[in-house]
Amino acid sequence: MIYLDTSVVLAQLLAEDRKAPRSLWDQPLVSSRLLDYELWTRIHARKLESSHGEAARLLLSRISFLELSPMVLERALEPFPGPVRTLDALHLASAVFLQANGQSVRLATFDGRLADVALRLNLALAEI
Numbered sequence: 001m002i003y004l005d006t007s008v009v010l011a012q013l014l015a016e017d018r019k020a021p022r023s024l025w026d027q028p029l030v031s032s033r034l035l036d037y038e039l040w041t042r043i044h045a046r047k048l049e050s051s052h053g054e055a056a057r058l059l060l061s062r063i064s065f066l067e068l069s070p071m072v073l074e075r076a077l078e079p080f081p082g083p084v085r086t087l088d089a090l091h092l093a094s095a096v097f098l099q100a101n102g103q104s105v106r107l108a109t110f111d112g113r114l115a116d117v118a119l120r121l122n123l124a125l126a127e128i
Contacts, residue, residue: 002126003095004031004063005109006038006087013039013056014048020108020128030064030105032072032094034087072097081120088114095123 075093
């Protein structure tokens with residue numbers, strides 16, 4: 001299962017210079033519900049609703065979402081083995097929660113700092 005960080009979804013949707021390989025999108029995808037909020041906040045901030053709204057809805061429909069449960073939120077309050085931003089802590093806590101519950105999770109991210117902390121948490125990285 002691939003845990004998607006928002007950086008990968010935004011890169012795909014906004015046609016940035018780097019994109020995940022097409023094969024990534026054929027795998028089981030999961031993310032925190034946070035991704036949904038982050039994505040729409042960016043689309044609205046850039047006033048891209050009319051040009052990118054339908055593509056965003058299609059892309060989001062391919063992802064299974066993990067809600068921000070009390071257990072995930074509690075984990076996000078604990079220390080991480082490196083500096084993380086608030087939203088990254090929530091993504092990492094979500095991936096750790098899945099892994100702790102027996103899921104084989106690989107994190108897909110373009111954020112080097114997030115990837116570094118994920119590796120220190122023994123989370124595998126997806127090849128992107």
